Amino acid sequence: MKVLVAVKRVIDYNVKVRVKPDNTGVDLANVKMAMNPFCEIAVEEAVRLKEKGVASEIVVVSIGPKAAQEQIRTALALGADRGIHIETDEEVQSLEAAKLLKSVVEKEEPKLVILGKQSIDSDNNQTGQMLAALTGMGQGTFASEVVVEGDKVNVTREVDGGLMTVALNLPAVVTTDLRLNEPRYASLPNIMKAKKKPLDNMSPADLGVELAPRLSTLKVEAPASRQAGVKVADVAELVDKLKNEAKVI
């Protein structure tokens, strides 16, 4: 079966985020960018499904500027078979991303679509669910285990209080949580090979989607910082302060 994986180019998770002095956003100039960590988990899961003989082809898609091709090449180096780049320099919000992915799904007809549960920049946690709704598919969100059985996929989900398993009819959408797998690193030979794998380029207009953001960001600020308090000498002093000064116990 064919598996479609969506990946997003975001600020590298190790980079310290700085808000621009004019409060229009976060400073991304000369900042290291990388594949969103949850998307790496999505790619890894698809590759494992292929290694198990469950997946026959992995198509990786990314929406974003020209440079997003780097993340597609990374996914190809990790084991995806071909790439689709939907190129735009505009801001793409979740609903629009879901509409773009929907048209890719209609063309490619994958049995399974795997996405990260959220991107570490906008932290929305929306696109997978929106795509599932728009395509009329079931969704296994925050997945910690994915088992394909016949025409169904069983997805174990990380929910408040524990785990919940659902069975979804295929085709279905899965969004990844942290414990689904540990992504591998791409080997040098695979990085070289990835350069020769096919990568299609298209625009949102080619897919018949007009970008029309519904949300506007009025300002972006640094969070209120907390002041460091005092050091206590021992446990007795700590308990005394909690009881008599902070009055929280």
Added chain:
Amino acid sequence: MSILVIAEHDNSELKQATLNVLAAAKAIGGDIDVLVAGENCGAVGEAAAKAEGVNKVLVADNAVYGHFLGENLGELVAEVGKGYSHILAAAGTVGKDFMPRVAALLDVAQVSDIMRVESEDTFVRPIYAGNAIATVKSTDSIKVITVRPTAFDPVAGEGGSATVETLDIVKDAGLSQFVNEELAKSDRPDLASAGIVVSGGRGMQNGENFKMLEQVADLMGAAVGASRAAVDAGFVPNDMQVGQTGKIVAPQLYIAVGISGAIQHLAGMSDSKVIVAINKDEEAPIFQVADYGLVADLFEAVPQLEEELKKVL
């Protein structure tokens, strides 16, 4: 304006998060209705009717909503919600699952995890794991919003007298079935709404050592949490994780034991009223946010803490 709040519950009890979401609804202003969707959830509807500021409670009681499957809830809420100006739910794993479906079915954007209401169409929310705070304006006719419960003080759970109506709308998308669930059984309070949280990090060294924290927690009626490092190391299950990728907590007292204080973790607990850090590394970043820091070996400090607490509690 009219606001539909989707109740968070487990079919028998209304979760406190619903009262926090009602506070966000109140901040927006307008008539507030509550939708309780579940199976055999009549008692939840009665409880929601008592909450402060609720106009009407709609109860959709059917087996198809029993496990809160996102596909079925999404269709139900999109249909019931299309007559409202705002649809709100708690940003827990249920709300995060079905609300984007609602937004997509209504062809509107969703504003996720709001921390503050600026006006009826403008909201404040964290981005970049809480390292930046964005003020976002929605131009959609229906605002679909998930609310960070800990960012809003709950409305009163008693004293209201809303009318309760039964909704006879059954939406079975036929896309998914519940198979099973493994929920951690605990007599301790729920992590996300506990007044006191005691969390352990990689410094705990193994899962067995978390028993020390549990004993301290039980003395204070606290919940037990963990850092992502402790979860990744396999000490404790993921539902104990506090942080950007786990639960967001804001208790009266947060005690971080053997937690270095990665940004990831701070994003999940730095709104706590009082933070205590116990760590042997004086340079650990957790001390930069702690009101009370104790530089000590946790294996000595935690048993001492238990003894001292026994004296005063």
